[in-house]
Each structure stands twice: as structure tokens, then as C-alpha cells.
Amino acid sequence: MKLSRLKGRKTSERLLRDGKVWKGRTLVVRYEMGLPKNQRVNTVTQGLFVGALISAKTEKSAVKRNRMRRRCKEALRREVKIKSKLPTMQLLLMPRRSSLTCDFAEIEEDVRAFLSHVS
Structure with missing residues (x-):
């Protein structure tokens, strides 16, 4: 299954407002089943649409925020x-501060738990 990019401010805000929440030790996932509503011309009809969101309040350094974002996305990519067989859905990954210093296996374990929760 392919990971596609979740695009648009409105889509992210809608997921934050209306999406279901799953909380793990290293990340929080807001998700909604189905395709994003703002995809104008999109040839991808199934898959996971993934975005990552992390506040500057969580970590001041942009380098560290980006590392947290990359680690969570890579763990998701490996597990997918x-x-x-996974349903088509939109995901908004929100890494926690612990995702920066923990072992990569812990992030993978959280992602595995999330995927078993939704499938």
C-alpha cells in the first residue's frame, strides 16, 4: 500500500477538529476513514494519506522537530x-517529545498497535 501526502490546511484542521484520536507512548494519531475531501485531481483512489504536525511548543529546535517527524513517518512506512490490507484513511501524526530520544523499535511498536486498532 502506498503512502500519499495529506495536503492542505483545511484538511489538517478538519482532522484536528473531527478526527478520531489514538494515543500511544511516542505519538498521537488523529485519523478518519476514506479519501480526503479536497483532492481535486487525484489518481490515487486508495492508500494512506499521511501528514505530520508538531508544535514549536513541544520542541524549540526545528532540527529536532523534523527528526521526530521523520522517525514517525519512517516507522509507519515500514509497518505499512x-x-x-489496510483501509483507505487520512492520518495526522503528532509525535510526542519522547519520540526524539526513545528507541526506534518503540515507535514501530506504537505504529503497529495503531494499525491493529484500525484494521
């Missing part, structure tokens, strides 16, 4: 590669 292993699982073949």
Missing part, C-alpha cells in the same frame, strides 16, 4: 510495507 509489511501489512498488505
